[in-house]
Amino acid sequence: MRRILIVGGGYAGFYTAWRLEKKLRPHEADVTLVDPRPYMTYQPFLPEVTAGSVEARHVAVSLRRHLRRTRVIAGSVVDIDHEHRTATVSTADGPERKLGYDVVVVTAGAVTRTFPIPGVADEAIGLKHVEEAVAIRDRLLTAFERAAALPAGPERRKLLTVTVVGGGFTGVEGFGELLSLGTALLKHYPELDAGDLAFHLVEVRDRILPEVTDKPGAWVVRHLEKRGAHVHLGTKLVSARDGHIVLSDGSEYDNELLIWTAGNQSNPVVARHTDLPVDEQGLFRVRADLRIGTDDAPVPDAWAAGDNAAVPDLTSQLPGAHVVPNAQNAVRQGKRLAKNIVADLRGRKVKPYVHHSLGTIATLGLGQGIFQYRRIVITGLLAWLMHRGYHVLAVPTWERKVRVFLVWAAALVYGRDVVSLQSVQHPRDAFVAAARGRSR
Known part of the structure; x- marks a missing residue:
């Protein structure tokens, strides 16, 4: 064979x-x-x-x-x-x-493409693997728990500050979803308000989502800013050392969660x-x-x-x-x-790969999205529903399609799960602490 x-x-x-x-x-x-x-x-x-x-x-x-x-x-x-x-x-x-x-x-x-920027290797996390996505969610949820126990001030604001570097599809979609989650979490934390949140999207080019044309890309920027986001276009990350962000546009602030999606x-x-x-x-x-x-x-x-x-x-x-x-x-x-x-x-003739694009589509958070096919542009809830419909059909195997759909259906009734399992990354900590306590 x-x-x-x-x-x-x-x-x-x-x-x-x-x-x-x-x-x-x-x-x-x-x-x-x-x-x-x-x-x-x-x-x-x-x-x-x-x-x-x-x-x-x-x-x-x-x-x-x-x-x-x-x-x-x-x-x-x-x-x-x-x-x-x-x-x-x-x-x-x-x-x-x-x-x-x-x-x-x-x-x-x-x-993932990276650059020798001070602090990035120590502070940033990517969004290319499922383990990274889980860690990002748990870190944001844990930050909310910690911030709720603090008085208003710079420490609380740092915990609730998120920076995403990279304005491509992964960066914009991840940013939009995290912004949606962070805003929704406020109803579970009466100690916090919208003024405590700070979400920054940093892109070195003068526009985001290069796969769509200029006007839809500009609409996405305006849409995110209306939801309270800070979008830094034509801006580079200069430093992220010790959780302090320095941008080339002169902005400086303390940051808790740094997500790197600046291409491959x-x-x-x-x-x-x-x-x-x-x-x-x-x-x-x-x-x-x-x-x-x-x-x-x-x-x-x-x-x-x-x-x-x-x-x-x-x-x-x-x-x-x-x-x-x-x-x-x-x-x-x-x-x-x-x-x-x-x-x-089998000694037969092979064929070339030819595929005409079906358009581009992106989620910008729960109930928000954008779709473009040539000159046709759809935004808002309809685009978000199209995004979900396309991807539940595209994910391989019927078993996965059914599982994803059932989670979405449950969320419509009960809402998103807001439990952090960050301790899963250190599963022996509780046991070790107990064992050492008994040994003393």
């Missing part, structure tokens, strides 16, 4: 393996998927996880449960030697080992630890059919998709344009990738 190695279990990797299982004949190929996490995260739901609108486990799709004919290895590919058809795999336990393959599919995704950068394995061709951004050079290489020099038995690949956009009028690296494209690239791999194994 041909040995197919899939590097990465995100959108593109999961859907490639899922579709290969359905299309490959028995004993036609052996599929192995390597990823450090045992699940695929449905990232568009992470902002709603931070606000408690979606349960954390419901955005994580188990690889082993749904990929029943795929060998899943919990580890990281740290090097790809395509000339010798081997990959080096590192696992949590045991030494690195070589893994042979006949066909490689690299869908390792991207990593190429996966270091892709950029520096493979003999496959990459471009100046560290992304795989990929043909329209998702095979690595160029039209003149394709690389046999090597494929790539998702955030680690510069996929040509055949729907664009601009020469050299590449597909936007988002979930909408990654899912569809995974499906096309599986079809092309099967076709290639």
Whole structure:
């Protein structure tokens, strides 16, 4: 059997393996998927996880449960030697080992882009993984509990100050959901009022949401500011040392929760630890059919998709344009990738990846959203309902669709759960304290 190695279990990797299982004949190929996490995260739901609108486990799709004919290895590919058809795999336990393959599919995704800003490495938290979304929610809820026990003043205001760096979709959606949650929490804390809250969105460009046009982007800024937010456009984060924020527009304030969503950068394995061709951004050079290489020099038995690949956009009028690296494209690239791999194994013609955008949509908090398709722009409650409807249909497996929908239905009746479980991150503290107390 041909040995197919899939590097990465995100959108593109999961859907490639899922579709290969359905299309490959028995004993036609052996599929192995390597990823450090045992699940695929449905990232568009992470902002709603931070606000408690979606349960954390419901955005994580188990690889082993749904990929029943795929060998899943919990580890990281740290090097790809395509000339010798081997990959080096590192696992949590045991030494690195070589893994042979006949066909490689690299869908390792991207990593969070950071800059050497004082305090960021010590203070900030990302919003790329479900663990980060859960931690953000728990830290905000815990901050409210602590602030309610303090008198009005700078300490209380610091606890209730949140800064999000990055005005792309992840940053704006996360910011809108947290602003919605923070405002809603005030009814449970009579000791606090709206004047105690401070939510800051920092974006280095002069606009947010680059995927939408200028007027809808400007509307989002006005909408957030009407809800009490501070939006800093054309502004850089200068320092975050010891919880004190310094911005390039001259603003300075004490901050409790710093969230970093300032874009992605190429996966270091892709950029520096493979003999496959990459471009100046560290992304795989990929043909329209998702095979690595160029039209003149394709690389046999090597494929790539998702955030680690510069996929040509055949729907664009601009020469050299590449597909936007988002979930909408990654899912569809995974499906096309599986079809092309099967076709290639059977000596048939492969097809290019072509997808016309369905539009852009974002949640801005409970009951608020924005949708744009070409010149059509919808805002408010209808856009928010469209956002929920689209994503509950897009999240993989019916089991996850039903679970997410039931949580939403329960929230309509009972409201969001506002319990912080931050102590889960240190589960032994209570036991250790009790044990030491008895020993004394």
